[in-house]
Amino acid sequence: MTVSLAVRPKHLLAPPVRLEPAFDDPDGVVDLIKKGSPYKTLSAVHRAKGETSGGWFRNFWALGGKVIFDGAEPYFYNQRFIDAAKKSFKAEIIRPVAMMTNLNLPVEGLPYHQDLPFFRGAQNREVPSWMLAPMGYSGLFHDWAIPVASAITWFYDGEGGEFEYWPDGLGAPSRTERPPYNNCSVLADNEYMFHRVGSVGPKAEQHRYDNLGHDAKLELTGDNHWRVIDEGEEVALVDYGTVRLSVLWKGYCFRDEAEAEAYDDHSHDLTTELIKEIFCGDLLARGIKVSKPADFETDMAWKEVITSTYTPPTAVQE
Structure with a gap:
């Protein structure tokens, strides 16, 4: 199949919506977080063997x-999020x-990024999760992107942990939400909007937990402390409020029934072969030579080329 390498139209960011309160039953949300321990x-x-998460x-x-x-169930079908996404x-x-x-746990601030995108026919079941971010940053797969609303809700009143986001692009001023957080949320277009955790x-x-x-494992004790366990040994025991808690909700957003039906019938899905063809065509146009991988998961040369070529843009600081 011949694939056009023309520049895709620029994605227009859906404007963020701030929600406070986010949930009708915030205590129930926190109780469910506690229930998830360890x-x-x-x-x-995400089965990223060999990687560390701090x-x-x-x-x-x-x-x-x-x-x-x-x-x-009641939190997943939160009508506040659904109405804000509409x-x-x-x-x-x-x-x-x-x-x-x-x-x-305490950690140095993370770089700005976009969330892993959702594409028709290519999500983290069909391609490795590490490849989704480069697919998004490349701009080559916008025609297959599924619009996704992301609502992040926080429960934390400790030090730091702000949420910084760029609803008008990296060239414009950012906005920041700061603790104390108690059941407040920002719903936004996080697959395209750059954002970061401070x-x-x-x-x-x-840097205590870098390695x-x-x-x-992170385990909640009977007296409401968090126990950090590594290789079967307790390496830290910290106060409950030390840990920044957040809940992330995502929903597909279809303009109308026709768009939803087009998603359901899989008539416009990506395939692994089409992904290879699109990437290889763009790399060739850039003067970068790479062989099509037989297997995305095991071809380390492919992974190195893709992850080093398709990266987030650099913000211009004024």
Whole structure:
């Protein structure tokens, strides 16, 4: 198949919507977060063997439009998020698709980024998760992108942990949400809007967990402390409020029934062969030679070329 390498039209960001309160039952949300203990590292959850996550832990409440964590149903179908997504994305049909908790121990601030995008026929079941970000940054797959609303809700009143975001692009001023957080949320176009988490906790503690192993655990004790376990040993016991808690909800946004039906019938899906062809065509145009991989997961030369070529743009600081 011949693929046009013409520049895709620029994506227009859906405007952020701030929600406070985010949930009708915030205590129930926090109780469910506690119920999720013990937590796995981010790298373990996403099966990124050999990578470390520092003090970042995660658990999924819903995936693929289905609740997978008992008790999460009323929060997954949160009407506040659905109504805000309709308004922001000018969409008639909102389908909740995923929900997860994020727990952050003290850590240095993260770089700005976009969330892993969703593409028709190519999500993290069909391609490795590491390849989704370069697909988004490349701009080559915009025609297959699924509009996704992301609502991040925070429960944290400790030091640091701000949420900085660029709703008008990296060339414009950012906005920042800061603790104390208690059941407030920002719903935005995070697959296209750059955003970042600021440093969490006291500066002296921010590198304490850099070398936690892939299989480390974060466990809530009976007296409401967080225990950090690595290689079967307790490496830290910290106060409950030390950990920054957030809940991330995502929903597909379809302008109308026709757009939803086009997604459902898979008539406009990507395939692995088409992904290879699009990437290789663009790399050739850039003067970069690479062979088509037989397997995305195991071809390390392919991974190196893709991840080093398609990276976030550099912000211009004034």
